[in-house]
């Protein structure tokens with residue numbers, strides 16, 4: 152099994168950090184990349200002419216590798232909501248159709264559709280959380296519900312941020328495609344840990360940020376765009392010079408060829424040349440690829456299972472069935488309510504977990520170890536009494 156990678160982080164022994172799903176600490180190597188990037192910006196005359204292109208393509212390739220994509224199908228963007236808005240520019244759900252979202256899914260894959268629905272006449276249907284926690288079955292059932300209006304698209308997370316439920320989207324994607332419907336995936340809590348393969352899944356758009364599971368900075372995210380969405384309707388959110396084939400500051404005429412750059416590069420954000428964060432993002436993603444999703448998932452499953460086992464029989468706590476939860480998230484439900492101030496009291500003991508919609512979310516990463524898992528259980532049993 153992958154051993155704990157704690158020594159690669161600036162993580163004091165007395166800190167038990169179980170909130171990677173909130174934001175992860177940066178590996179030392181990523182911090183170093185950030186410092187080097189700042190120093191470079193201080194002396195821009197030292198950069199080689201091909202520096203910018205090399206930085207873009209390194210990050211693009213690192214992101215593509217994590218989702219088994221062609222780098223040419225990946226755009227450099229700043230956030231998940233930006234990616235969904237980009238998808239929203241191409242996708243026009245017809246009046247009378249349905250757009251499916253998950254109950255209490257993060258706002259980023261949802262608000263694009265709820266905002267537009269009244270004016271455009273489509274309905275946003277919220278798939279309710281099923282009692283058994285099986286989001287995959289619930290989503291599939293909603294897609295296939297007999298007599299319901301046609302589904303135009305599903306815009307869903309592949310791992311639910313607040314309950315840790317994992318969605319096996321391959322079958323859902325096939326069913327959507329067979330109905331001519333699109334799929335937008337917010338893979339924030341999947342990429343890097345839960346194997347994500349766009350060649351198999353074949354979504355229309357898939358987006359993930361770097362600041363949580365892939366150990367990078369804020370302000371960096373990546374958008375996969377299926378080739379079928381790179382045609383006429385593939386108009387980027389921002390109109391940038393690098394999104395066009397022939398706009399260069401060192402050549403006349405300046406606006407030489409305004410046709411869109413090939414592939415997903417046209418969707419690259421304005422000011423993509425933030426080399427400080429771009430290199431940090433690349434280093435974090437390369438580290439993740441080096442360990443591999445299966446090894447990371449195996450490690451984190453062992454830690455969340457260990458905590459689940461340690462909590463067995465704890466009064467007033469319910470855990471989702473291991474079958475429906477992601478390997479790296481353990482969300483504690485409290486049928487009678489979470490004890491008042493629990494997260495604050497845990498934090499005072501050096502144990503950091505996140506309260507999310509009434510649950511306590513534990514999200515270990517490669518820097519955690521068995522000692523952290525046991526420490527959480529001990530602190531919880533003491534404080535939740």
Ligand SMILES: Cc1ncc(COP(=O)(O)O)c(C=O)c1O
Nearest residue numbers: 230231232257259308312339360
């Ligand atoms: C599922 C999910 N999607 C997206 C985000 C972040 O969205 P954005 O990059 O639009 O700020 C989060 C952050 O918590 C999240 O949990």
